[in-house]
Amino acid sequence: MPSVTNNPELWDAVLSRDASRDGSFVFAVRSTGIYCRPSCPARRPRREQVQFFQLPEAAEQAGFRACRRCRPRRVRHHHPEIELVRRVCAAIEENDEQPLTLEKLSASTGLSAHHLQRTFKEVMGITPRQYAESRRLTQFKANVKSGASVTAAMYDAGYGSSRGLYEKSSAHLGMTPATYGRGGRGMRIIYTIADCSLGRLLVAATERGVCSVALGDSDIELVKGLFAEYPNASIDSKDTAISPSLNLWLNQVLEHLNRKTPRIDLPLDIRATAFQWRVWDELRQIPLGATRSYQQIANAIGKPKAVRAVARACASNHAALVIPCHRVVREDKTLGGYRWGLERKRKLLDAEERALTS
Numbered sequence: 091m092p093s094v095t096n097n098p099e100l101w102d103a104v105l106s107r108d109a110s111r112d113g114s115f116v117f118a119v120r121s122t123g124i125y126c127r128p129s130c131p132a133r134r135p136r137r138e139q140v141q142f143f144q145l146p147e148a149a150e151q152a153g154f155r156a157c158r159r160c161r162p163r164r165v166r167h168h169h170p171e172i173e174l175v176r177r178v179c180a181a182i183e184e185n186d187e188q189p190l191t192l193e194k195l196s197a198s199t200g201l202s203a204h205h206l207q208r209t210f211k212e213v214m215g216i217t218p219r220q221y222a223e224s225r226r227l228t229q230f231k232a233n234v235k236s237g238a239s240v241t242a243a244m245y246d247a248g249y250g251s252s253r254g255l256y257e258k259s260s261a262h263l264g265m266t267p268a269t270y271g272r273g274g275r276g277m278r279i280i281y282t283i284a285d286c287s288l289g290r291l292l293v294a295a296t297e298r299g300v301c302s303v304a305l306g307d308s309d310i311e312l313v314k315g316l317f318a319e320y321p322n323a324s325i326d327s328k329d330t331a332i333s334p335s336l337n338l339w340l341n342q343v344l345e346h347l348n349r350k351t352p353r354i355d356l357p358l359d360i361r362a363t364a365f366q367w368r369v370w371d372e373l374r375q376i377p378l379g380a381t382r383s384y385q386q387i388a389n390a391i392g393k394p395k396a397v398r399a400v401a402r403a404c405a406s407n408h409a410a411l412v413i414p415c416h417r418v419v420r421e422d423k424t425l426g427g428y429r430w431g432l433e434r435k436r437k438l439l440d441a442e443e444r445a446l447t448s
């Protein structure tokens with residue numbers, strides 16, 4: 091197994107942009123936090139800023155990001171054992187839903203568990219299990235930083251329960267996930283409630299955009315739901331500064347419901363994970379009158395195995411109608427779930443189908 095240390099020959103390959111060495115190692119630059127393949131055309135850093143890794147995955151593990159010019163992740167590795175470790179890394183990354191056991195990894199690669207473990211550790215410096223855990227924690231931290239709720243961040247990072255996370259968190263985060271999640275800026279929210287064809291309609295917004303659209307039977311239930319959704323925000327029903335936009339946005343939702351507009355394009359101020367946004371963006375592509383299955387959405391975002399996570403992202407939608415999660419149904423065309431009541435989902439889909447045919 092080739093070793094990557096402070097071999098001067100590696101630095102020579104970097105200085106001469108030796109393309110024949112692409113795939114045998116990458117070099118990372120501490121000052122920029124970026125790693126490259128040897129042939130990258132970018133300007134050369136100072137030698138003391140540089141660190142070498144056998145694998146892109148190992149560089150990322152150490153906190154570096156892939157260069158956008160030379161795309162070091164796209165090179166195949168020369169060495170078969172290292173290429174194998176890459177495949178294991180990829181399998182772990184793809185299966186963040188159900189963590190892979192060493193036995194499953196071993197079966198899928200045809201290597202003995204012992205050999206697999208040893209080879210992986212030699213290249214990556216950690217075991218496959220530690221790699222999977224560390225990937226989840228990194229993902230979780232990124233999700234929380236982007237403003238997602240701790241629960242959503244947790245599920246998106248592949249933690250099946252909060253226990254798994256809390257067990258790891260004190261060691262890795264240095265604080266509990268809940269404390270970490272409160273780091274975000276406080277939100278100031280105002281809301282308004284109106285009648286619509288589906289019952290009562292709540293629209294809530296910050297000065298940046300709509301943060302909640304909900305349907306319900308009673309105003310109290312809707313307001314309670316809003317407070318539960320944003321427990322740390324300051325919430326009010328009167329705020330003269332935001333009111334004009336709020337009324338405008340409420341009217342846009344109502345007009346859409348009355349079939350005067352085919353789609354609603356409102357500014358949204360919703361904190362969510364990158365995964366949730368990918369799902370929601372996909373939902374917004376579903377045209378009026380059409381439906382998709384959870385599996386189709388999972389395929390469309392390039393995560394065919396993440397059907398359950400897609401269903402959770404639909405269920406955690408904060409903006410009814412605006413993000414049309416009601417247009418996602420089960421494979422067998424039964425309705426599946428709807429956060430604001432199955433009866434409403436059925437009515438909405440019927441009305442949209444009628445709007446198309448009339």
Ligand SMILES: [Zn+2]
Pocket residue numbers: 125126127130131132157158159160161
């Ligand atoms: Zn580069």
